[in-house]
Each structure stands twice: as C-alpha cells, then as structure tokens.
Amino acid sequence: MSETVFYEGVTAWLRAFAATIAEHRQYLTELDAAIGDADHGVNMDRGMQAVLARLDALAGGTTVALLKGVGMTLVSTVGGAAGPLYGTLFLQMGKAAGDESPSPEVGGASSPTGDTPGAAPGLTLQQWARVMDAGVAGVQARGKAEVGDKTMVDALVPAAATLRAAAAAGLAASEALAQAADAAERGMEATIPLVARKGRASYLGERSAGHQDPGATSASLLMRTAAETLVASRGPTAETPPHPGA
Amino acid sequence: MKKLINRPEDVVREALEGFSAAHHDRVMVHTDPAFIARGDAPVAGKVALVSGGGSGHEPMHGGFVGPGMLDAACPGEVFTSPTPDQMLAATQAVDGGAGVLHIVKNYTGDVMNFEMAAELARDAGIAVEQVVIDDDVAVQDSLYTAGRRGVGATVLAEKICGAAAEQGRPLGAVAELCRRVNAEGRSMGLALTSCTTPMAGKPTFELGPGEIELGIGIHGEPGRERRAVVTAGEAVDILATPVLDDLPFKTGDAVLAFVNGMGGTPLMELYIVFNELHRLLDAKGITIARNLVGSYITSLDMAGCSITLLRLDEELTALWDAPVNTPGLRWGA
Numbered sequence A: 001m002s003e004t005v006f007y008e009g010v011t012a013w014l015r016a017f018a019a020t021i022a023e024h025r026q027y028l029t030e031l032d033a034a035i036g037d038a039d040h041g042v043n044m045d046r047g048m049q050a051v052l053a054r055l056d057a058l059a060g061g062t063t064v065a066l067l068k069g070v071g072m073t074l075v076s077t078v079g080g081a082a083g084p085l086y087g088t089l090f091l092q093m094g095k096a097a098g099d100e101s102p103s104p105e106v107g108g109a110s111s112p113t114g115d116t117p118g119a120a121p122g123l124t125l126q127q128w129a130r131v132m133d134a135g136v137a138g139v140q141a142r143g144k145a146e147v148g149d150k151t152m153v154d155a156l157v158p159a160a161a162t163l164r165a166a167a168a169a170g171l172a173a174s175e176a177l178a179q180a181a182d183a184a185e186r187g188m189e190a191t192i193p194l195v196a197r198k199g200r201a202s203y204l205g206e207r208s209a210g211h212q213d214p215g216a217t218s219a220s221l222l223m224r225t226a227a228e229t230l231v232a233s234r235g236p237t238a239e240t241p242p243h244p245g246a
Numbered sequence B: 001m002k003k004l005i006n007r008p009e010d011v012v013r014e015a016l017e018g019f020s021a022a023h024h025d026r027v028m029v030h031t032d033p034a035f036i037a038r039g040d041a042p043v044a045g046k047v048a049l050v051s052g053g054g055s056g057h058e059p060m061h062g063g064f065v066g067p068g069m070l071d072a073a074c075p076g077e078v079f080t081s082p083t084p085d086q087m088l089a090a091t092q093a094v095d096g097g098a099g100v101l102h103i104v105k106n107y108t109g110d111v112m113n114f115e116m117a118a119e120l121a122r123d124a125g126i127a128v129e130q131v132v133i134d135d136d137v138a139v140q141d142s143l144y145t146a147g148r149r150g151v152g153a154t155v156l157a158e159k160i161c162g163a164a165a166e167q168g169r170p171l172g173a174v175a176e177l178c179r180r181v182n183a184e185g186r187s188m189g190l191a192l193t194s195c196t197t198p199m200a201g202k203p204t205f206e207l208g209p210g211e212i213e214l215g216i217g218i219h220g221e222p223g224r225e226r227r228a229v230v231t232a233g234e235a236v237d238i239l240a241t242p243v244l245d246d247l248p249f250k251t252g253d254a255v256l257a258f259v260n261g262m263g264g265t266p267l268m269e270l271y272i273v274f275n276e277l278h279r280l281l282d283a284k285g286i287t288i289a290r291n292l293v294g295s296y297i298t299s300l301d302m303a304g305c306s307i308t309l310l311r312l313d314e315e316l317t318a319l320w321d322a323p324v325n326t327p328g329l330r331w332g333a
Helices: A006-023 A025-035 A038-059 A062-079 A083-102 A125-145 A153-168 A175-191 A198-209 A214-229 B008-023 B084-093 B108-123 B153-165 B172-182 B232-246 B268-281 B314-321
Strands: A004-005 B027-030 B035-038 B048-055 B072-078 B101-105 B128-133 B185-191 B210-213 B223-230 B253-262 B285-296 B302-313
Touching: A004 A006, A004 A025, A004 A125, A004 B048, A006 A025, A006 A038, A006 A214, A006 B072, A006 B108, A038 A062, A038 A083, A038 A214, A038 B072, A062 B084, A083 A214, A083 B108, A083 B210, A125 A153, A153 A175, A153 A214, A175 A214, A198 B008, A198 B185, A198 B232, A214 B101, B008 B048, B008 B172, B008 B253, B027 B108, B035 B084, B035 B185, B035 B210, B048 B084, B048 B108, B048 B128, B048 B153, B048 B172, B048 B253, B084 B101, B084 B108, B101 B108, B101 B153, B108 B128, B108 B302, B128 B153, B128 B172, B153 B172, B153 B185, B153 B253, B153 B314, B172 B185, B185 B232, B210 B232, B232 B268, B232 B302, B253 B268, B253 B314, B268 B285
Parallel strands: B048 B072, B048 B101, B101 B128, B253 B285
Antiparallel strands: B027 B035, B035 B072, B185 B210, B185 B302, B210 B223, B253 B302
C-alpha cells in the first residue's frame, strides 16, 4: 500500500481543525452550557490557537514530533477535561507514529535525500489507522470512559474502528477517512438520548438525556476535518510512489 | 452582563496581578505558568501542600496560600482546571524535600490534570501524594457518575492539613489526615440564581424568579432538582438533612459547621442560615464546636449557599485552631 498521510497533510488537518473550532466556538460552548460548565468551545479554541501559533516553530520537523508537540501544547493550554484528553490523543498518536516508522523519522525534513519535507516519506493508510487507534486507546485510558458514557469516546471509537476496517478492505484513503468521519458523526448524534456517566454532565443524571455531548461534537469535527484535509494536502508529489528511502 | 472587568479574556491574569499587588508581602505570584506560592517557599523539611482549580471560586485556592495552609495554588481559567505544567512548576517551587501533597477536588478535569502532573513530578524525583476531595452529597449515584464533587470540605482539609504540615508531620501522615477530613465531612448547596462566566456573558443556566436549584455544583453546573423558593429555615432543613443522614452524624457528635456563600449572597443571609442550622443541630443533640460563616468557596456571582459539616475530634479541633496566616483566612498569627 502506498503512503498517503504526510507531514503536510497533518499540518493542513491541524489548521483546518483550528479553523472549524474557532467557527464552532459558540456552538460548542452552548452545548456545554446545557449539560456541563459552558467552556468547551472557549477552551478548545484557546488550545488550537496555541497550536496554530506553534505550528511554524514545529514546521520542518517530523510528523512524530509534530503530533507530540500538539499534544503537549493542548495539555498546557486547554485545561478542563478536554486538555488532558485531547493532549493524550495527540501524544499517543505521536508515539504510535514513531513506532510505525521504519526509520527514526517519519515525514521529516531530514529525509535521506535531504529534500524539503514535501519529499519525505509518509504513513500508509493502515499505519495511520493504527496511529488513530493508539490515540483513541490513550483517551480511553486517561478518561476511563466506554462507548455509551456520552463522551468524546462515542465519536472517536467508531471512527477509529471504521478507519481500521476501511484500511483493511483496501479502500482509497479519501473514502476511508470520509467513512470514519461519518461514523464519528453518527456516534456524536447517538449521544443525544444518552444519560451521561462521565464528566460533569453525569451529575445531571436523567436530565443529561436529550442533549448532544460537546466532547463528541468536537471529536466529530476533528474526524471531519481529517477527511477533508489529511490526504488532499500532499501537493505536487501526492500521487508519486513511495519514497525510495522509505 | 454587568461585571467590573476590562476584557473577558483578561480576567484571570488581571485578578492575579491585583492579588499580587495586594498581598506581595506574603505571597509570590508566578506567571507562565501561573501559580501562587508562599513568599518563603520552599520551607525546608516541611511537607508542602499544593491545590488548584478553576478560577471564579475566590478566595479558594489562592487566598489560602500562606503559613498554616497551602504552600501553592494553581489557578485555571474561569471554572476550568489548571494544567499539568502549572501544577508541576508549583510542586517543584514549594517542595522542601519532604514531599508534596496535592489536594484535588473531584472533577473530571482537575483529577486528570493533577494525575498527569503527579506523573511528571515523580519523574522529576519529587515524592507526591494526591487526595481527592468528594464531599458533595447532592451526587447520589456515584457508580454511574464521575463521583461526588469536591466542595466545602476542601477548605477545611486545606486548613487542617496545612496545620499538620507545619507541625512537621511526614507526607504519608498528612495525606492520611486529608483522607480522614474528607471521610468525616459532608456538604450540599443550593442556588438562588445562576452565575455568569465572563466569556459566556450570559447566565450559565436559566432559573425562574420563583425557583431555586438544589444540589448545585460550584461551576454553575445544574443541580439535581428544582423547586419553588423556600424560607431560610426550610432551606437549612433541605440541605442539612441529606448531609446529616449521609455520614451519618449522630446525637452527641461535635461538628465544625461551615455555612458558605456562593458569591452573590449577603453575609446577613448566611448568618440567618447559620442560626437555623444551629437550631436544627441543637434539636438533634449535635454540638457546633467550631464554625465558619462566609463566602470561601464561591461560584462567581451566584446567589446561594452550601452547608458543610465536619465531625470533629480533639486532634481535628486542635489543628483547626492552629495559627493560619493567609489572605483569605487568618487567626492566631
């Protein structure tokens, strides 16, 4: 399978996620006001703006360093529960991306040819699916939440599972990522009737039913922006065969 | 929204700057990452106490930094947990070689951030113990929720454990004492109005002019039940009964009774509540041996109150009476 996820794609994904979080800031905060503490949009926006500010500093590095850097940035800027959860998601993805890399660097400027980062090796769709899996597993370990608890896990777990299945079935990356985003969206919508069992919403008991979970909503936005940007941003070399050094 | 602020995004920073300007003789306010530490920290050989949480609950926690109470406090954004980098910096700054106790209120974000901070601090070679405070009886079904919230008992635990640390007790003993205060304390609160966070600019929840919310949290998260406005006497009955039944407190017990204002309730009303509480406990043969009346763990501009009862013994009473010298709580010093 050819490499499909490159450093540029991950960067484009992060920029798009930051933009959509800024756009949905008020909406996420209103969802949170209904069953939480009315800060999810504000906190995520602060964190992603900090990520944007550091993207340039992280540029020219590796996908591994990028994902870890994003994780640490979110941990130190978002606060609340979303900070450690989204931070852990990206930290574990970074760790897994490192494990997937045959060479010490994945998608970095220090590619064997010394080319620009654009010519560096990337990850195959199957590798990327495993990276997502590791990130989602990290979120579950940190938050101790299962599907059905009315949390971001309700969007992330089906998305990761769908991505894994689509990658195994040999679907094109764009189609696989779109299916994963659809699965996240269905998971998000499925949180509406649920009674929350984790986080502040759980204090409401039955009164939490009838409201869409804000964490599942931002997680769905994360998967949707991935479908829109992750493989579309390779530039002129997007369709070239695997890098000889990979 | 009417608030005495400049820009909503600057409230935490500007409040910290004001706190520093007012109390720089006793505390040191650090920025980037933000934490408030005792002016004389680290105190060599003394177990250090670090707490923290979202801003908007003042004077908790920053107002409780000083001799006899906390060594450092980490303020988050309004109603948002502080982050592990703040907690790590605070822990490193106040560690006097005897280890650090983190006192954590049981909220999902606070617990996860403090867990990450403890992992980082231990990696840095600092002995860290954490105690999670969860005294709010309003949350009944702890198996299918994030568990009981940490509220009023947090203030009492910080005072009592601060005194124990001043006596030179070791980390394990101070942590154990903190768990005991949590085990012997129970709380419940109600709201007469919502609060308004500066960033949201409008009330966190809607409460009609004739309604109160029972079992309110300190972040404006709605409670468990709404009902029509009641008298102070009825309110105390509604709040104190589940508190008394939960431990349970019994005839002959001596307690510390803490009547706390949520931020927008006059002290006059809190004394009316205390009067009713005194009457109710007296009738049950429970002695109020110590008390605290005032707004110490608040929820911005929310009107309402909470009642915390802590069962006392000689040791806890002596530690409560020990000198404390902080911006928010001071006696004997």
